[in-house]
Amino acid sequence: MHLSETVNTGFYFLAPGLVLVPIIGLLINAIFGKYFSEKAVGTVASLASGAAFVISVLLAYSVSLNHGEVMRWQFLEWIHVGNLSLDWTFRIDSLSATMMLVVSGVGTLIHIYAIGYMHEDVRFKHEEGRFNRFFIYLNLFIAAMMILVSGDSYMMLFVGWEGVGLCSFLLIGFWYEMDTLARPSWANSNAAKKAFITNRVGDFGFLMAGFLMFWHLGSFQFDEVFKAAPAIAEAAPWVIVAMTLFMLVGVAGKSAQIPLYIWLPDAMAGPTPVSALIHAATMVTAGVYLVTRSAPLYNLVPQAQYVVAMVGAGTALFAATIAVGQYDIKKVLAYSTISQLGFMVAAVGMGAYVAGMFHLITHAFFKALLFLSAGSVILGLERGHHAHAHHAAHDEKPKGKKKKEEEHGHGHADHGEVFDPGDMRNMGGLRKTMPVTFWLYMIGTLALAGIFPFAGFWSKDEILLDASLHFKSVYGQLTIAAFFTAFYMGRQIWMVFFGEARSDAAKHAEESPRVMTVPLMVLAVLSVAGGALNLPFEGFHNLTHWLSHTLGEVEGLPLNLGVAGISTALALTAIFVSWLIYGRNPLKAGQPDPLKKPLGFIFTGMENKWFVDEGYGVLILTPFKKLSQFLADVIDWRFWHDFVHETVIAGTYNWLSETLLSHYADQKGIDTFFNSWGTFTQWLSGQARKIQNGFVRSYALSVLLGVVLILGYLILK
Amino acid sequence: MVPVDYYIALSAILFTIGALGVLSRRNPLIIFMSIELMLNAANLAFVAFASIYQTFSGQIFVFFVIAVAAAEVAVGLALIVEIFKTRRNINIDEMNSLKG
Numbered sequence: 001m002h003l004s005e006t007v008n009t010g011f012y013f014l015a016p017g018l019v020l021v022p023i024i025g026l027l028i029n030a031i032f033g034k035y036f037s038e039k040a041v042g043t044v045a046s047l048a049s050g051a052a053f054v055i056s057v058l059l060a061y062s063v064s065l066n067h068g069e070v071m072r073w074q075f076l077e078w079i080h081v082g083n084l085s086l087d088w089t090f091r092i093d094s095l096s097a098t099m100m101l102v103v104s105g106v107g108t109l110i111h112i113y114a115i116g117y118m119h120e121d122v123r124f125k126h127e128e129g130r131f132n133r134f135f136i137y138l139n140l141f142i143a144a145m146m147i148l149v150s151g152d153s154y155m156m157l158f159v160g161w162e163g164v165g166l167c168s169f170l171l172i173g174f175w176y177e178m179d180t181l182a183r184p185s186w187a188n189s190n191a192a193k194k195a196f197i198t199n200r201v202g203d204f205g206f207l208m209a210g211f212l213m214f215w216h217l218g219s220f221q222f223d224e225v226f227k228a229a230p231a232i233a234e235a236a237p238w239v240i241v242a243m244t245l246f247m248l249v250g251v252a253g254k255s256a257q258i259p260l261y262i263w264l265p266d267a268m269a270g271p272t273p274v275s276a277l278i279h280a281a282t283m284v285t286a287g288v289y290l291v292t293r294s295a296p297l298y299n300l301v302p303q304a305q306y307v308v309a310m311v312g313a314g315t316a317l318f319a320a321t322i323a324v325g326q327y328d329i330k331k332v333l334a335y336s337t338i339s340q341l342g343f344m345v346a347a348v349g350m351g352a353y354v355a356g357m358f359h360l361i362t363h364a365f366f367k368a369l370l371f372l373s374a375g376s377v378i379l380g381l382e383r384g385h386h387a388h389a390h391h392a393a394h395d396e397k398p399k400g401k402k403k404k405e406e407e408h409g410h411g412h413a414d415h416g417e418v419f420d421p422g423d424m425r426n427m428g429g430l431r432k433t434m435p436v437t438f439w440l441y442m443i444g445t446l447a448l449a450g451i452f453p454f455a456g457f458w459s460k461d462e463i464l465l466d467a468s469l470h471f472k473s474v475y476g477q478l479t480i481a482a483f484f485t486a487f488y489m490g491r492q493i494w495m496v497f498f499g500e501a502r503s504d505a506a507k508h509a510e511e512s513p514r515v516m517t518v519p520l521m522v523l524a525v526l527s528v529a530g531g532a533l534n535l536p537f538e539g540f541h542n543l544t545h546w547l548s549h550t551l552g553e554v555e556g557l558p559l560n561l562g563v564a565g566i567s568t569a570l571a572l573t574a575i576f577v578s579w580l581i582y583g584r585n586p587l588k589a590g591q592p593d594p595l596k597k598p599l600g601f602i603f604t605g606m607e608n609k610w611f612v613d614e615g616y617g618v619l620i621l622t623p624f625k626k627l628s629q630f631l632a633d634v635i636d637w638r639f640w641h642d643f644v645h646e647t648v649i650a651g652t653y654n655w656l657s658e659t660l661l662s663h664y665a666d667q668k669g670i671d672t673f674f675n676s677w678g679t680f681t682q683w684l685s686g687q688a689r690k691i692q693n694g695f696v697r698s699y700a701l702s703v704l705l706g707v708v709l710i711l712g713y714l715i716l717k
Numbered sequence: 718m719v720p721v722d723y724y725i726a727l728s729a730i731l732f733t734i735g736a737l738g739v740l741s742r743r744n745p746l747i748i749f750m751s752i753e754l755m756l757n758a759a760n761l762a763f764v765a766f767a768s769i770y771q772t773f774s775g776q777i778f779v780f781f782v783i784a785v786a787a788a789e790v791a792v793g794l795a796l797i798v799e800i801f802k803t804r805r806n807i808n809i810d811e812m813n814s815l816k817g
Contacts, residue, residue, distance in 0.1 A: 694813025700739050 010062025014055045015073045015090035018100060018146040021051045026139035033132035042115030045135035049111045049142050053104035060097040068094050068549025070223075072152050083218060091152035091222065095550040098357060098543075099149035099289055102364050106281045107142050109519040113372050114138065114273040116515035120379050121271055124386070125175060125182050134174060134271065141167035145282055149289060153220040154210055157290065161206065161254065164283045169196040171274040172267045180269050181418045191266035198263040202253015209246035212239060226296040233300040244297055244304035247290065248311065255287025257315045257345055261338045262613055268330040272375030275330060280337045280371050281364035288341065288360050291348040295551055299351065308349030313467075313477040316342030318610070320484035324491065324595070325606025328422050329374045332492055336448065337367055339481055343463055346474050352466035353551050354534070354544045359463055361543075362455035362530040366447035369523040373441040374422075376512040376520070377496060380434045381421035384508035419505060424495040426506060428586065431497040433509040438497045440520045445493055447527040449486035449571045455530030457568070462536065465563045479567060486571035490578030499586020724765035731758035743809050745797050749790060756786045 025048025033041050063071070070093040079086040114134065122128045144167055148160025173192030179185040214220060216239045217228040233240045251257060256264035267279045278284070291298060291308060298305050316339045323335035340363050347356035420426060431438045447454035450461070460482060467475035501507040511517075534543035534556075541556030548554055581594050596603050605611065691702075731754055738751025760779045767775025801807050 692816055694816030696809045696812060697740050697743075704736055704740065 010065050011058035012062055012071050012073050016075045017055045018052050019143045022048045022139040022143040026136045029132055029136050038131050041132050041135050045139050046111040048139050049108040053108050056100035056104045059092050063094055063097050086155050089152035090150045093550045094546050096149050102361055103145045103282045106364050106368050109522055110273050110277040113516050113519040116513050117273055117375055124382050137167055137170050148286055155220045165199045168278050172270040174270055181420055188269040191269040195263040195267050198260050199253045202250045202260055205246040205249020209243045212243045229297055241301045241304050244301055248308055251287030255284050255341045256338045257311050264338055265331055265334045268334050276368045276371035280367040285360045288344040288348055288356055292353045295353050305349050309346045309471055309474050312342045312346030312349050313474040316481040317477045320481040321606055322609050323488040325603055327424050329424050330422055333370055347463040350466055350470050354547050354554050355462040355466050358534045358543050359459035362459040365523055365530045366444045366456055366527040369527050370444035372520050373437050376437045376516055378421045380509040381505045383510040385419050385505035388504045388508040426503040427496045428499045428506055429501040430509055434511045436517050440524050443524045443527055445489045449489050455527050458531030461564045464567055465557055465560050468563050482567050483570045483574045486574035487578050490575040491582050494582035502589040721765050721769050728758045728762040745807050745809050749793055
């Protein structure tokens with residue numbers, strides 16, 4: 001706490017507000033939300049998130065005011081046991097301030113967007129009461145994410161880590177009683193459970209790292225851990241290796257890396273703002289933040305860094321290939337997110353922390369933009385679908401309108417077949433019907449594909465440049481992944497926005513309202529200009545300089561025209577190839593993907609996500625289910641329940657109670673004893689009763705005899 | 718003057734006759750009469766002993782006994798009348814409703 005004495009200018013005292021303001025927001029909505037209009041609910045939630053953004057700005061300003069000095073603002077005492085003292089302390093330095101800005105900034109824009117999105121979504125799903133709940137969860141997420149990025153110890157970070165995991169679970173399963181097409185089903189719930197359980201595997205790694213840390217380094221607090229780590233790394237390097245690798249398991253869970261990425265595509269079951277906020281822009285980058293935060297640990301063990309880089313690069317390439325074969329607009333973006341997270345993880349694995357963070361920021365901008373635009377597309381199609389269905393029904397059978405309304409309640413059964421507004425094969429030609437969304441999507445695509453001068457170009461190139469200098473194999477994988485990225489994004493653009501409408505819904509699609517498009521425009525500006533944060537020119541390494549306060553001095557790399565040229569050329573080639581395949585001859589309705597024929601089984605693999613889920617099913621789930629079946633059926637039920645409990649324990653007890661105690665001791669022993677007393681008393685009274693024979697004269701006789709006896713006694717005594 | 722022993726003997730004889738009457742007869746009226754006999758045998762003994770010891774207490778007891786006997790007969794006869802009214806019978810051996 002000595003730092004708090006030296007640094008006392010700035011707005012550090014506002015730090016707890018990062019968490020408390022969103023909590024206040026969610027409490028207001030939770031308690032009074034049912035009396036509020038949708039607009040008021042959305043405004044309260046957006047204001048809470050916006051206030052967190054203002055605080056983040058003030059904190060970042062304070063950091064720069066104090067020349068990047070680390071500030072630790074103790075808020076509450078938490079655990080004090082023996083040598084362990086854990087407090088809820090806010091750590092405000094350039095790294096955490098950066099994360100706060102991204103989380104609250106992008107988060108606020110998504111809050112505003114969600115007002116428009118959820119307004120329609122809850123109506124299409126006939127669950128208008130759930131509007132309020134969505135914003136409560138969203139604010140809760142902001143609070144948890146703030147705890148994560150502002151924590152001063154691994155345990156505080158873990159609290160936030162679990163908190164965002166919970167929010168992710170709640171929001172993936174937001175439409176828990178239906179599938180993505182609003183048919184009654186548990187598919188969305190299962191997706192939520194899959195995300196939660198997969199993350200538990202990652203959390204196991206995080207916890208193991210935490211245990212090792214406490215056992216060998218004696219603390220969870222960042223500075224103390226980093227101070228103690230070099231000595232341990234000298235004495236027992238395997239400890240740090242194990243710690244960092246276990247941490248990587250946690251990163252793989254949260255940031256959707258091989259082998260735990262499988263939950264993220266399914267997480268698209270959540271409403272689109274959730275996909276944008278949690279599963280693209282912020283929560284999934286927590287793993288990248290964790291590695292960056294733990295940079296002093298990773299720098300000690302190059303072996304672990306190598307593994308991290310390889311995992312990241314492998315994920316980047318692998319997920320990019322799957323994205324090529326997807327038809328769902330959000331699934332493509334989900335695999336793209338996994339792939340881009342792979343870029344970031346590879347970057348931080350190579351020690352290029354600034355490049356990783358840079359890509360994290362720009363990716364948050366353009367992937368949020370893409371997801372939200374995809375949401376706009378989906379809603380546009382949904383609107384078109386409904387408008388068209390109403391129109392058609394009105395023409396054909398005016399009297400049947402009411403019946404059709406009822407059918408609506410059971411999941412858009414208008415055409416007999418369920419209409420999927422997220423399927424790109426149902427789209428096409430949306431450039432004309434949704435021009436604003438088209439241009440926004442275009443900007444996001446160019447940024448993601450890494451076209452000069454969009455944000456993605458600068459950040460991706462920084463990673464590629466670093467890789468080309470240090471890790472050739474990573475560089476190779478990432479470059480191919482970048483090619484695929486441009487290709488699948490090009491494919492998406494041609495399929496969604498160009499050509500002819502392949503469904504009536506696409507033909508009648510309508511543009512989204514301003515409340516949705518204005519936040520998108522802000523994100524689009526950021527996606528265009530975000531690269532300015534860290535231009536590879538002398539004097540423009542702003543982010544590098546800013547983060548050097550936390551990460552130590554890093555040399556800002558100059559632009560390498562070779563690397564940048566190759567990646568740009570590849571991206572342009574990929575877009576051109578995608579135009580050749582999808583743009584020149586637009587897809588017709590019902591036509592299979594043109595790649596299907598030439599690529600054959602390779603495309604089938606991409607289409608089916610390389611059968612990873614099935615592989616996990618065969619390798620892990622089936623044996624696991626068999627094992628649990630065995631444990632449940634044989635060990636638990638037949639052995640433990642039937643034999644041990646029923647036969648041995650309950651049997652013995654029954655014998656003891658029924659036979660021994662009840663039958664012999666109680667009934668035969670005690671009962672007989674006391675019953676015989678009763679019998680005796682009855683016999684005795686029976687005898688005595690005989691005296692009372694009812695003959696008055698016999699009574700008189702006994703009186704006489706008594707008198708004679710008494711007199712005889714008196715006389716003879 | 719007849720000696721007092723005779724009175725005592727007569728009293729014992731009367732009492733025995735009375736006691737046997739109570740034990741052997743079934744008619745409550747006769748039983749009552751036997752009870753009177755026993756009471757008067759006692760009275761006779763009281764008076765006899767009073768004359769021997771030259772006190773009045775024995776004679777005063779006799780007055781009490783006579784009064785009690787009169788009251789007892791009044792109650793007893795009333796009971797018998799009531800029993801006869803309800804049962805049309807006063808056989809003492811059939812009055813056994815208090816039998817255990």
